[in-house]
Amino acid sequence: MLAGMAWNTEETKRKLKEAAVAEFAAHGLGGTTMERIARRAGVNKERLYTYFGDKPQLFATVLADELNKVAAAVPLDHLDGPEAVARYAGSVYEYHAEHPELTRLLLWEGLLDLPEVPDEASRTDYYRTKVAAFARAQQSNAISDRLPAADLAFLVLALAGWWYAVPQMARMMHADSSSTPASAKAALMQAALHLATPSK
Amino acid sequence: MLAGMAWNTEETKRKLKEAAVAEFAAHGLGGTTMERIARRAGVNKERLYTYFGDKPQLFATVLADELNKVAAAVPLDHLDGPEAVARYAGSVYEYHAEHPELTRLLLWEGLLDLPEVPDEASRTDYYRTKVAAFARAQQSNAISDRLPAADLAFLVLALAGWWYAVPQMARMMHADSSSTPASAKAALMQAALHLATPSK
DNA sequence: TGCATCTCCAACGCAACCGTTGGAGATCTG
């Protein structure tokens, strides 16, 4: 049934999704055309519709896929102190630097302000585990508890993500200083460290 | 020449720009149609082209206008201590809450990743004054100097802006806690305070 | 009042894109 097919349907799907990630990340939902996704994948446009439905559905599929990837790539198990929070912030920044598509997809999605997002349940669950890790660390006095765990976790992600959300602002604010991706990462880790350090 | 005209050209321009802000903020450059802007303003589409040029030019005009507004609305003159930084962060958050269009326009712009941004010179200048205010406060030991002034200023803006950049993430991360706009503001002000407080 | 000028708009040409369809070719089954 599905073994030994010469026309390679799984491979075709994979190529289409890969192309869709690139196009959607670059141009958003409105700016992307199905035509270009298909052409980039070297596949006929019609395959998109039979495999993935219409354009919004494809966008949702692609975004869910990328989120699953980041969940696997940047685990957050145990926070044994402020330094662990700083390292986590650095990892997130690093992941964004290497996979700018995900950030951009998230931002496109945020701007669409849908009442419900695709895969809402599993994503809520994903974030809940992050918040829970922060909460546990607070309860054991390993990190500061002056902020609610959800706020602290959210703000740490803000520090790491803002560079990619408004790159034009980052560029203009650092116009006359000598700033590099490395110094940006160091700065945000320093900031995360202080947010997580308990008061004496 | 320009007094006493029965057909009210300045008013028409104003209405078109107002409609354009709303449409571009809601749907971005790609998702907005000139037709809908004109219809929302109650004016014929052709006026857009004679007054503002094509769609990208209109977008640039509208964004520059909104940035001038925020520059006037949230001044940052003198930072005499960490509390002033926290208040500034709170004001920025507040402004975003009341004028979500600006944030959204900035984010749409960021996603377009143009090599150069409209009004680049004056905007760079605008950010430079913000950074300079932070730098002065650092030199007089009023606030922490463990981060470069540009990074500190940028990260403070990150704290205030991230809620509006990824509202879906904010919602999901705070799913099971009781979180309000007021508590979000309090959290980010607390965070800004700690980033700006000098080490002993 | 005749002429020039300016504001405004309905209607249009044109291009792009969405989503579909009819059918060609490849693979399995008997």
Next chain:
DNA sequence: CAGATCTCCAACGGTTGCGTTGGAGATGCA
């Protein structure tokens, strides 16, 4: 090899949106 089934695609209809144009109405000027 004949028939059924599946993958793939070139071509198409219909819609939408961009940017323009030709002209109608309102105003200033001689």
